[in-house]
Amino acid sequence: MADRADAHELRLDVALGPRSYAIQVVSGRPAHLGSFTRRALDATWAGKACRSALVITDQNLASLPHAANCEGALEHAGIACRRAVLAPGEATKNLGSASRLFDELVGMKADRHTAVIALGGGVIGDLAGFVAATYARGLPLLMVPTSLLAQVDSSVGGKVGINHPQAKNIIGAFHQPIGVWIDTDTLNTLPPRELRCGLAEVVKYGVILDAAFFDELEAASAAIIARQPEALRAIVARCCRLKAEVVTRDEREETGLRAVLNFGHTVGHAIEAVAGYNGHFQHGEAVAAGMVAECRLAQRLGWIDPALTERLILLLDRFGLPSSISGLDPAQLLEAMSRDKKNQRGKVRFVLPRCLGRVELTDAAGPEDVLHALNATGA
Numbered sequence: 378m379a380d381r382a383d384a385h386e387l388r389l390d391v392a393l394g395p396r397s398y399a400i401q402v403v404s405g406r407p408a409h410l411g412s413f414t415r416r417a418l419d420a421t422w423a424g425k426a427c428r429s430a431l432v433i434t435d436q437n438l439a440s441l442p443h444a445a446n447c448e449g450a451l452e453h454a455g456i457a458c459r460r461a462v463l464a465p466g467e468a469t470k471n472l473g474s475a476s477r478l479f480d481e482l483v484g485m486k487a488d489r490h491t492a493v494i495a496l497g498g499g500v501i502g503d504l505a506g507f508v509a510a511t512y513a514r515g516l517p518l519l520m521v522p523t524s525l526l527a528q529v530d531s532s533v534g535g536k537v538g539i540n541h542p543q544a545k546n547i548i549g550a551f552h553q554p555i556g557v558w559i560d561t562d563t564l565n566t567l568p569p570r571e572l573r574c575g576l577a578e579v580v581k582y583g584v585i586l587d588a589a590f591f592d593e594l595e596a597a598s599a600a601i602i603a604r605q606p607e608a609l610r611a612i613v614a615r616c617c618r619l620k621a622e623v624v625t626r627d628e629r630e631e632t633g634l635r636a637v638l639n640f641g642h643t644v645g646h647a648i649e650a651v652a653g654y655n656g657h658f659q660h661g662e663a664v665a666a667g668m669v670a671e672c673r674l675a676q677r678l679g680w681i682d683p684a685l686t687e688r689l690i691l692l693l694d695r696f697g698l699p700s701s702i703s704g705l706d707p708a709q710l711l712e713a714m715s716r717d718k719k720n721q722r723g724k725v726r727f728v729l730p731r732c733l734g735r736v737e738l739t740d741a742a743g744p745e746d747v748l749h750a751l752n753a754t755g756a
């Protein structure tokens with residue numbers, strides 16, 4: 378993986394053999410998207426002959442300049458665009474929306490040379506990616522993530538999918554994009570709570586993989602909250618590189634390496650389930666409190682010093698993220714964790730820190746350890 382930098386653009390190449398692609402991180406250069414896309418398309422058999430694209434986005438993005446900017450740049454590069462606009466929110470990530478998008482593609486007589494452009498947050502990326510993976514057995518997919526979560530997490534890694542009414546993300550595929558175009562200026566319109574939620578995943582990368590990055594986040598927290606372009610470019614590119622390093626070593630989630638990305642998520646998913654997806658805890662907030670609880674669990678096992686947990690709480694607090702499971706019943710959380718997909722032979726498995734920047738998947742924590750950690754995170 379190579380990083381090339383000038384003052385305003387950061388580029389990294391994700392090495393996946395014939396499925397290799399570039400991630401470009403810029404601030405305020407919407408016009409460059411056209412030439413980036415053309416180059417990325419021309420590097421593939423299907424993309425070379427691409428002259429049209431379906432731009433898939435949601436109503437929030439469509440009402441902002443982002444969608445028009447993106448289409449303008451693509452048109453300029455000789456790619457005729459048709460736009461499909463969906464309702465914002467997780468409920469859109471379903472089979473009905475996919476079906477509607479298949480209709481759009483059929484309507485525009487799309488073939489394997491038609492590109493899909495996913496312009497939006499993780500919901501749009503996962504849904505558009507799923508449609509791109511399955512229509513005509515695979516269309517070229519360009520990711521243009523616009524939420525911080527999508528920029529640092531969901532747009533990298535090739536996992537695409539939709540929800541079943543009873544199970545999140547259960548219908549899906551691995552489909553690598555031809556490129557990822559990230560303009561951090563799009564974050565200027567992102568609601569503050571969404572920005573904070575993305576920051577929870579950013580902090581996660583520091584804890585699991587990169588202690589120096591954690592230090593840098595502490596030093597740059599004010600610039601990040603102020604959405605300074607240099608600060609945003611730096612953290613987005615760093616997170617993409619860290620995630621790409623993990624997923625290129627475990628492209629199809631077969632070796633267990635990707636599990637490190639689940640730090641904070643075992644407790645986090647339980648928090649979301651128990652809080653009832655009712656808006657009390659958004660995903661990033663649940664992950665923030667989950668990371669604190671899991672640090673306490675690592676403390677309980679004697680793996681880390683309490684000072685690490687304290688540093689984490691301070692950083693989360695600076696980003697306006699919760700560090701407690703306030704009001705939730707530990708017993709109910711434990712029960713929800715017993716359904717976690719990482720579990721083996723009835724034992725709940727956690728990804729816990731050994732030190733800042735290094736985590737391990739373990740089943741060493743028993744129910745009483747977990748309850749102890751949750752109680753300590755309840756205040």
Ligand SMILES: NC(=O)c1ccc[n+]([C@@H]2O[C@H](COP(=O)([O-])OP(=O)(O)OC[C@H]3O[C@@H](n4cnc5c(N)ncnc54)[C@H](O)[C@@H]3O)[C@@H](O)[C@H]2O)c1
Pocket residue numbers: 435437438441465466467470497498499500501503523524525526527530531532533534535536537546563564565566567568571
């Ligand atoms: N594929 C993966 O590897 C992966 C990884 C993590 C999460 N995900 C998925 O990602 C989804 C969550 O993504 P998300 O948090 O981006 O949610 P989202 O797509 O719902 O976006 C959050 C909100 O922000 C709005 N928004 C996005 N960009 C904006 C901008 N620039 N300006 C103004 N508003 C903007 C959206 O319209 C939406 O209302 C979940 O479905 C999750 O399962 C996938």
Ligand SMILES: [Zn+2]
Pocket residue numbers: 578642660664
């Ligand atoms: Zn997450």
